[in-house]
Amino acid sequence: xxxxxxxxxxxxxxxxxxxxxxxxxEYAHAVxxxxxxxxxxxxxxxxxxxxxxxxPMFAVVYSAPVMGPAILDPAVGINLAAMVHGGQEFVWGExxxxxxxxxxxxxxxxxxxxxGMGFYVFESVxxxxxxxxxxxxxxxxxxxxx
Amino acid sequence: xxxxxxxxxLRVTPxxxxxxxxxxxxxxFNPIHIDEEFARAVGLPGRILHGLWTMAQxxxxxxxxxxxxxxxxxxxxVQFRGMGALEQEIAVTGxxxxxxxxxxxxxxxxxxxxxxxxxxxEADIAVS
Numbered sequence: 109x110x111x112x113x114x115x116x117x118x119x120x121x122x123x124x125x126x127x128x129x130x131x132x133x134e135y136a137h138a139v140x141x142x143x144x145x146x147x148x149x150x151x152x153x154x155x156x157x158x159x160x161x162x163x164p165m166f167a168v169v170y171s172a173p174v175m176g177p178a179i180l181d182p183a184v185g186i187n188l189a190a191m192v193h194g195g196q197e198f199v200w201g202e203x204x205x206x207x208x209x210x211x212x213x214x215x216x217x218x219x220x221x222x223x224g225m226g227f228y229v230f231e232s233v234x235x236x237x238x239x240x241x242x243x244x245x246x247x248x249x250x251x252x253x254x
Numbered sequence: 255x256x257x258x259x260x261x262x263x264l265r266v267t268p269x270x271x272x273x274x275x276x277x278x279x280x281x282x283f284n285p286i287h288i289d290e291e292f293a294r295a296v297g298l299p300g301r302i303l304h305g306l307w308t309m310a311q312x313x314x315x316x317x318x319x320x321x322x323x324x325x326x327x328x329x330x331x332v333q334f335r336g337m338g339a340l341e342q343e344i345a346v347t348g349x350x351x352x353x354x355x356x357x358x359x360x361x362x363x364x365x366x367x368x369x370x371x372x373x374x375x376e377a378d379i380a381v382s
Contacts, residue, residue, distance in 0.1 A: 131279075138279035140266060141311035143317075145324050161324040164317070165310040172281050189296075193305045197331035203324060246331075 111226040111254050113219040115184045120177060120214040125170035129206035132162045135169055152205070167198050167243040170210040171232045173180035177248060178214040178230055186228055187251050194227070194250035201241040209237045217246070226254035255319075255346070255353040255381060261360060264315035264346040268303055272340065276307045303338030308372055312362050315346040317379035319360065328357070329378040336371045340363075356380060 129149070136146040141163045144151035152160045162169075179186060204210060211234065218229040232245040273287040282304055285292040293301045309332050320326030340342065348362035358381050364372035 134277040138272070138275040139307060141310075141314060143322055145322070163310070163313070163324070164327045164330070165306070165313045168280055168282075168306050182378060195331070195333045196306065196309060197255070198325060198330070199329045201326070206370050 110226075111219050111221045111251075113186050115181065115216045116219055118181075118183065118216045120174050120181075122211040122213045123174040125173060125212065127162060127166075127170065127204055127206050127208045127210060129160055131169065132160050132166060132206050133137050135166050139163065139165060143205070154200045155206050162204040162206070162208075164198065164200055166204065166233065167200070167245060170204070170234055171243070171245055172214050173233060174212045174214045175230065175245075178216065179228075179247075179249060184216060184219070184228060186226075186249060187254070190252045190254075192250050193247075195231075195246075195248035197221045197246040200241065202236060204236065204242050208242075210234050210242060211236075221254055224253060226251040236244075255350050255358055257350050259350045261315065261319050261348040261350065261362075264311060264318065265343055266311055266346075267343045268307075268338070268340050270340050272307065273303060276304050276327075280304065280306065282306070283360060289342055297338070298337065301340060305334040305338070305372075308338045308344065308364055311344060312340065312346050312364055312372055312375050312377070315348060315362060316360055316379055318380060319348075319358070320379040323380070323382075326378060326380045328380060330375065332372045333376040334371070335373050336369050338366060338371050342367050346372075348375075348377075351376075353381070356382070 230247040362375040
């Protein structure tokens with residue numbers, strides 16, 4: 109079955125994620141981030157932040173609510189059983205702190221086929237409550253045997 | 255910081271429960287990470303690490319170069335290759351590709367049991 113590129117350009121409406129202090133700490137703990145700015149409110153405030161700072165890779169957490177539906181979209185047609193996460197890029201902008209509300213949109217950037225494998229590339233753009241871009245993600249999923 | 259210079263290595267051994275903590279923290283409850291029986295039924299040797307958890311270890315290695323500034327990591331791109339296993343040490347290594355004008359570009363990879371499970375990683379960091 110060849111890949112279907114008709115979904116390229118399709119966008120998914122923004123999903124808002126409210127960044128919680130304990131969620132930032134939980135994430136930092138799970139990945140082994142020990143910087144006090146990710147855990148300690150007083151340390152973060154002393155460094156000029158309003159609350160604990162989210163580690164860069166916390167982008168995964170606030171992006172996930174919109175990426176799930178995009179990857180599962182029947183119009184994109186990914187065979188999940190044969191899918192692997194092939195590559196990932198994040199570009200960071202303004203820092204994210206607990207209390208922020210992050211709005212993320214997703215777009216199907218590219219669908220292509222090489223050597224019997226399908227490459228499905230999505231882009232996520234996340235902005236804070238002030239409209240500043242906090243992170244742009246490029247998510248590459250590879251499906252074997254298309 | 256000079257081109258070609260190695261960055262400090264980061265070594266981490268994922269304990270057997272890390273995928274449960276990461277699933278809860280990230281919201282990724284794909285059963286290949288948390289259900290031993292399911293993982294074996296789909297042909298895996300057992301539960302495997304979340305690739306994005308391993309990417310977070312590469313991020314930590316890059317962040318450490320920049321000191322404690324949580325905004326220093328500006329960009330990180332990785333390629334996932336192979337599966338990360340539990341209870342086996344991972345080594346994240348890297349070198350400086352370019353440095354100057356307050357920024358540096360690093361090349362990194364993550365290796366476990368002789369396999370490079372993250373390859374061709376690139377990080378842009380702000381350096382003071």
